[in-house]
Structure formats: structure tokens, C-alpha cells
Amino acid sequence: MALINYASREINCKIVYYGTGLGGKTTNLEYIFKQLAPGIRGEMISLATETERTLFFDFLPLDLGSVQGFKTKFSLYTVPGQVEYNASRKLILNGVDGIVFVADSQSEKMAENIESMRNMEENLSEYGLTLESVPYVLQYNKRDLGNISTFEELEVAINPRGVSSFEAVAVEGSGVFATLKAVSKAVLNRLS
Amino acid sequence: MLHRGTGNLVLTEEGIRAINNSLGNLVMDSGAKAALLLDKSGQLIAAQGETNALDTMSLSALITGSFGSNKAIANLVGETEFRRMFQQGQSSSIYMAQIVTHDLIAVIFPNSITVGKIKFRVDQMLDTLNQQMQAMYNNTPEAPFRAAPSAGPKLSDLF
Ligand SMILES: Nc1nc2c(ncn2[C@@H]2O[C@H](COP(=O)(O)OP(=O)(O)OP(=O)(O)O)[C@@H](O)[C@H]2O)c(=O)[nH]1
Ligand SMILES: [Mg+2]
Numbered sequence: 001m002a003l004i005n006y007a008s009r010e011i012n013c014k015i016v017y018y019g020t021g022l023g024g025k026t027t028n029l030e031y032i033f034k035q036l037a038p039g040i041r042g043e044m045i046s047l048a049t050e051t052e053r054t055l056f057f058d059f060l061p062l063d064l065g066s067v068q069g070f071k072t073k074f075s076l077y078t079v080p081g082q083v084e085y086n087a088s089r090k091l092i093l094n095g096v097d098g099i100v101f102v103a104d105s106q107s108e109k110m111a112e113n114i115e116s117m118r119n120m121e122e123n124l125s126e127y128g129l130t131l132e133s134v135p136y137v138l139q140y141n142k143r144d145l146g147n148i149s150t151f152e153e154l155e156v157a158i159n160p161r162g163v164s165s166f167e168a169v170a171v172e173g174s175g176v177f178a179t180l181k182a183v184s185k186a187v188l189n190r191l192s
Numbered sequence: 193m194l195h196r197g198t199g200n201l202v203l204t205e206e207g208i209r210a211i212n213n214s215l216g217n218l219v220m221d222s223g224a225k226a227a228l229l230l231d232k233s234g235q236l237i238a239a240q241g242e243t244n245a246l247d248t249m250s251l252s253a254l255i256t257g258s259f260g261s262n263k264a265i266a267n268l269v270g271e272t273e274f275r276r277m278f279q280q281g282q283s284s285s286i287y288m289a290q291i292v293t294h295d296l297i298a299v300i301f302p303n304s305i306t307v308g309k310i311k312f313r314v315d316q317m318l319d320t321l322n323q324q325m326q327a328m329y330n331n332t333p334e335a336p337f338r339a340a341p342s343a344g345p346k347l348s349d350l351f
Contacts, residue, residue: 002200003235004336007208012235013338045250056257061249070336073237075253091260095233173228191200191336 001095002191010071013187014095018120019102020112021053021081024141024170028102029060029076031173032180036062043045055081056088057176074184081116090123098187099136100179102170110157110163117158131161136184138165140178144172197224202331208238210324214317215240215297222313224301225284229321230256232294237325241300255288255298278307289314291322293329 003012017025026046033044040063042136047056060080065072079089100119121131140154149157151167159165164182168175215227217240226241228248234256236248263273277288281303287310288298297318301310 001233003203003231004200005203005208007203007205014233014235042249043247045254056261059250059253087264095231
């Protein structure tokens, strides 16, 4: 749910990067942080283990400037993908306005991607939400690796609704902003 | 538990004025540095006091997160939730409390003031804040943006 403040003419939206462990969610936020000027993005907070795995969440605030007279701000979050951290994943989804599902393109990760998608739907349902009610886009990450599923195979497996999907190499930044732009658009269109 | 679903939270000028008034009074009466009201998804609703030096967005995300993880701790010791939290620092501390709508108030105060005094003032204010937030949730959301076609092109220059 977006926070729409008519007193300060501000809109705040929450976007969550979801997906399997090591899929590249944190890498997406790190790239966005690096590329944007400090006036547009705030500091990035990562609550991570010593081995850089997300423990609770990453948080990156963005200030998109004025959209139709409203100062528009996005809070980007990632969830921890590791199976055992489901309680944290559920918490982060509270009040979500839009989702980027980051899939790991490696063939051997296909089953994990499908399970993570199922887990996401289950956690959304705890808040009375479904993939029909929350705008979301897909990112097929790690396209630089050799042993990957084809775009079509991924579409069939995890994109039955045919929402926007993007190939990405998040470590190099390719596809990262295309994905962010698509989810932003979907979220803001929901407000009109 | 209250869930917001996809409905948006619309903060009216009048509603925000009332909440700022409550938070402002709390800061004045207690001697606290700042008081923040956060919604349960981690976004800042309102803040009063010395907020310029504070990164209120990060504070909101982290306080909401720590409340969430403490709820999990509560469950492990047979409680449904902890409604209050207190973090003590060297020179200042934070007292946090949840209102019925599940939104949070966080008060940052110097250690020259006792936590008991802050707790007393915050607890006095909870009913009022709760009513003010309930009123906000009962607002009929209206679309802030004009129809989609005009929002579309504008977005391409965002990043
Ligand atoms: N080859 C390749 N490696 C990538 C790509 N994107 C991310 N990685 C690497 O994959 C590893 C995991 O990336 P993270 O961004 O930490 O993954 P995550 O989804 O946040 O993982 P959790 O926090 O455990 O859920 C890191 O070593 C990244 O450098 C990519 O496009 N290609
Ligand atoms: Mg991560």
C-alpha cells in the first residue's frame, strides 16, 4: 500500500526484490546505489551475515522527484532468499506495492525458482494479497553463465501470467534499470 | 491482526496536522529530542522535534524491522507480541510503542530524562494517536495521479 500524504504532497511506495538465495537481489540494489547520484538515492542499509548473505533485509531509499505534483519516493527492499529465513521474508512483504522477482537462470536452480515463487504467493496470501492484486515483474538474472535455461523455458516455468520479464547480468548492471523502471511504472500506474 | 491489503493509506492535511500536534506536544511535555510515527510497512508518517539530523527513512525501516523480529521472539516465549521496546544508549535512548492499528511511535530522548517519564507520556498519548490513525484509515482513497497515459512518458526520465 502506498502512503499518500496530501499535507506534504508526497507519495511513498514499497518495492520488494524477492527470489531464491544467491539469485542476485542484493546485487541489483548495490548496482542501483552505485549508479545513482546521492541526491536521488539515500544510504543503503544491509543487514547481512559475515558471508554477505542477506540475514534480514537490504534497504535503499530513492527519491524520484516530482511526478504530477507529488514528491515521489520509493523504498527498495530485498528479502533473504535462504529457505530458513521465511519469517523475515513474510515481514518484509507487509505493505508491499510492487515486486521484482529475481530468478537465477542456471538450469539447476529452476526447481528453486519455482519453489520461491510458490513461497512468495503463500506469504502474500497472509496479507490478503495475490499476484493479481500486486504489480510485479520478473528478472532472469545471471545470463552470463554457461549452464542456463533458455528465456522461453523460464517463461513457461515461472511466468504463466505473462508479466514483463527482463534478462539481466546484475553484477555488470545489465537489465537492472530496465527492471526497476518497469516495476516503478506498474506501481505508479496503479495509483492513477 | 489488521492487514492493509492493497488499499493505500491516505494522509490528509487535517489528519497530519492532528498527528503532528500530538507528537509535538509529546516532545514539548517530555523533553524528548524527537518523536516519529511509522506505519507498519516501515514508512514514516510524521515526525516532530529535532529531526533534521536524523535519517528518518532509514530509522523507519529499521525500527519497523526490529519490531517485527521482536514479535517473532515474543512468539517463542509464549507471547503474541511485545507492544513496547526500549533501547538504551550512552547518551540517548529510544522508546517505542505499538498502537492498535499496528503503527509505531518511536521517541528519541536524552538520558537526562528517565525512561519512566517518557513511557508515561507516550502511554498517555497512545489512545489519541490510535484514534487519529483510525480516522486516517477510514479515509476514502482518491487517486493522486491522472490517468495512466500521462504518467507513462514522464516515468522514462526518472532514472
Ligand atoms: N555470474 C553472475 N553472478 C552474479 C550475478 N548477479 C549476482 N551474482 C553473484 O551471485 C552471488 C549472490 O548474489 P546476491 O546479490 O548476494 O544474492 P541474493 O539474491 O541477495 O542472495 P540472498 O541474500 O542469500 O537471498 C554474488 O556472488 C554475486 O556477485 C550475475 O548476473 N552473474
Ligand atoms: Mg541478498
